[in-house]
Amino acid sequence: MSDSPETKRHEPIADAKIVVGAALAWPLLDQEGRLLLRAGTVITSEEERCFLLEHFSFYAGAPRTDAPQGASSVDGQAEHLAVADMRLSIGSPIGMRSFYATSSPMRRSRIIGFSPDHSLFVTAPRVGKLPLVLTAGENVQAVAIGAYAVYSFSCTVLAACGQPFHYLVLSAPGAIRMLRERKATRVQTRLAVTYREPDSHDARQGLGLGRDLSVQGMSLVAPRAVGEVGARVHVSFPISTAQIDTEFDAVAVVRNVKDSRDADGLVAHGLEFESMSGEQQFALRLFLFDWMNANSL
Template identity: 25%
Template sequence: MPKTPLQPIKRTDIKIGSPLPYAVFDVHGRLLLRAGEVIETERQLSTLHEPGLYLASGELTRVSRPFSTTHETPVDASEVATDGSARESRRLSELKLTPGKTLYVDFLSTTNRPRVALRLAGFLEGSGVLISALNAEGNVVPFRDNELLFVRVLTASGVATFEAKVLKVHFTPFPYVVTSYPEAAIFHVMRQHERVDTQIICSIANLSRPVKDEPRPQAAVLKNLSASGCQIEAPPELADSGDRLRLGFKLVAAGEEHVLSLTGDVRGIKTYGEVGKRRFGLQFCELGIGERLVVEHFIFHALIGD
């Protein structure tokens, strides 16, 4: 346990893919990561940060902060994370956001307030951003002047994040807040086949094996998912390479539960340590527009930690 007092680390103080400039502790002072270790993915950061991360007081003054804030120099314009996904620094105007776009807002000034989904009212380049203070239920979300916000927004090609400070709260003609205009947004470019880890119960039927009646489904676990395919964990006798499978499972997207029935071809089979289980890699047959939208919406929200 460190001899000096601990202070909380903001999520935005940690730069994915770069060596930590200081040791990181949990709330009880137990060492989690040594200086120089690397958090490689957004999911790792979310898992670690959920119960709280801390550093020894004074460490932030000894080293430069890994992430820029609204009033500091933006990060380099081109970075590549260790998972192969590109991260870029872009101007907010380059994101081509339109009024009504959903923004996912975290309150950096306190850990007691949950993330809220609000609508973009508009922005004036170089001056400020206007955000509606009404949530999806029509209730007013309270804001305080000078409160620091961390904002995520989904676009057609990726996820953008930026920090902004509340400049003014207004209630007429409708409740909205004016925030500072970010010098830059960090843009996570979605890979063509972005994949997220899952643990979803599903049913599988092998369509390639001759049967008299409808193929009998088996229970399996969906281990990861992308818009082009997935990996499932199932009994070894389920399929051979090249077999076509029908996969049924449920996904929650846009606040609603969707039941999907997709077909895919087995492109790879891996044997794992657990007795009686194998991992089957599936490439989906062409998805319908509705099915693709549901899958991509689920993946987007998984990536932003929703």
């Protein structure tokens, strides 16, 4: 885990260090320490370079991966939460990792049942196509998305079963903490979003600014139109938090277009996400809650 960036404003990277056609030697972070572009990203055109320099304030470094202070509570209320307070249900997404692998990413799972003593039955989390190996007696850290918030808690693996499919039986959750409260449907963001045609496997078409992010969609601002109303576009941006480190990829439908190129040279698109895997939905929800919580401090 890398050190957190300092709270003071960082000196921006000199323009000359952003070279068209060359891979970035370091990740680009915004002034809050959030990841904009990963190391190795290639700025493919002068248009992208100018857009990046004009619309983002960034510096070189390692992304902040620690949870923001105060993340264990919302409005000062975090202690003595019970299982019922989380309002989990069959199908609720849950992320897990071994208690002794705190630097590892959360592995996605789902709740498939409850016992009268509040033990949880969950699908086995996976590493690629293989289930994550957890054994009876092993302690795990978990993050679950409830009806109104995201919660963290600890459990012990009571049983690891292979029939009729791979699943785990977890002890009743303990040390439950509310991490993020779902107070808003949209979050004001400034994301470096790459976009391309959905069926194209070639290099990206361009770089845009992602704003007003929600689990349903986002606003994408670009120097040119990415498509007419009804068109589809593939969007991608990095997600890096204390729980996850992945690339968000989704196909979205253009629902509206506001062309203001005569005024400021930009085109704003209202996008609705159409195609997302369960893993992508889980990552996006955690990312949104993390952003909301940081902005409320």
